[in-house]
Amino acid sequence: MTDRRTQLADNLARVEERISAACAAAGRKREEVTLIVVTKTYPASDVRLLAELGVRHVAENRDQDAAPKAAECSDLPLTWHFVGQLQTNKVRSVVNYADVVHSIDRNRLVAALSTAAVRAGRELDCLIQVALDAESGARGDRGGVAPDGVLELAGEIAGAEGLRPAGLMTVAPLAGPYAGRPRAAFDRLMEIATDLRAAHPAANMVSAGMSADLEDAVAAGATHVRVGSAVLGVRPRLG
Numbered sequence: 001m002t003d004r005r006t007q008l009a010d011n012l013a014r015v016e017e018r019i020s021a022a023c024a025a026a027g028r029k030r031e032e033v034t035l036i037v038v039t040k041t042y043p044a045s046d047v048r049l050l051a052e053l054g055v056r057h058v059a060e061n062r063d064q065d066a067a068p069k070a071a072e073c074s075d076l077p078l079t080w081h082f083v084g085q086l087q088t089n090k091v092r093s094v095v096n097y098a099d100v101v102h103s104i105d106r107n108r109l110v111a112a113l114s115t116a117a118v119r120a121g122r123e124l125d126c127l128i129q130v131a132l133d134a135e136s137g138a139r140g141d142r143g144g145v146a147p148d149g150v151l152e153l154a155g156e157i158a159g160a161e162g163l164r165p166a167g168l169m170t171v172a173p174l175a176g177p178y179a180g181r182p183r184a185a186f187d188r189l190m191e192i193a194t195d196l197r198a199a200h201p202a203a204n205m206v207s208a209g210m211s212a213d214l215e216d217a218v219a220a221g222a223t224h225v226r227v228g229s230a231v232l233g234v235r236p237r238l239g
């Protein structure tokens with residue numbers, strides 16, 4: 001059996017090749033796309049190995065798992081991304097380790113994050129999660145605001161102390177008109193991102209693409225891909 005370090009190194013190399021090939025195919029520079037490794041359900045020891053292998057961005061989706069893991073890894077030169085649905089009673093914990101929150105989808109969360117960030121003396125980059133399959137004015141089943149709610153929410157973030165509007169995030173929808181069409185979904189996200197940048201020029205991050213569809217995201221113009229299972233292996237439990 002190969003050891004864990006070798007396994008992670010091999011997987012990382014394969015993902016790196018995929019990103020490079022997708023960038024080349026799209027006529028983009030490799031530096032335009034940042035790899036975020038989603039370490040949810042995997043132990044702090046894996047995070048440490050990934051950092052040794054050169055990973056600089058990691059993501060988690062549950063505060064209960066992320067908080068102790070981030071504490072164990074606080075000596076590592078990592079940027080921590082929070083990508084899961086976020087309850088307001090968790091924000092005081094999340095602001096202690098997260099540098100970027102990808103899952104902003106309602107005003108109440110903005111207010112809670114702002115209060116917590118100010119109290120902790122931190123500045124957070126905030127991405128608005130877009131539910132491309134949500135009806136106007138609604139939110140998605142797995143979080144996210146409908147496309148027509150993005151600009152208002154960005155205004156809330158821009159006006160909130162301790163928070164910066166940094167861009168958009170989406171997960172390719174499993175239902176609705178974009179089901180099974182990740183490229184079309186990511187193209188739509190890019191249109192919304194262009195509108196957002198017109199109002200907030202610094203909000204230029206576009207977080208899209210996972211293990212199964214990172215090529216589509218890079219082709220569409222994503223700046224950040226969030227890759228879990230292709231690096232760490234298929235997750236043992238739901239997450």
Ligand SMILES: *Cc1c(COP(=O)(O)O)cnc(C)c1O
Nearest residue numbers: 038061083210211226227228229
């Ligand atoms: C788990 C997760 C990912 C990574 O998914 P993989 O298919 O394992 O690459 C990306 N984004 C979010 C929001 C996630 O929850």
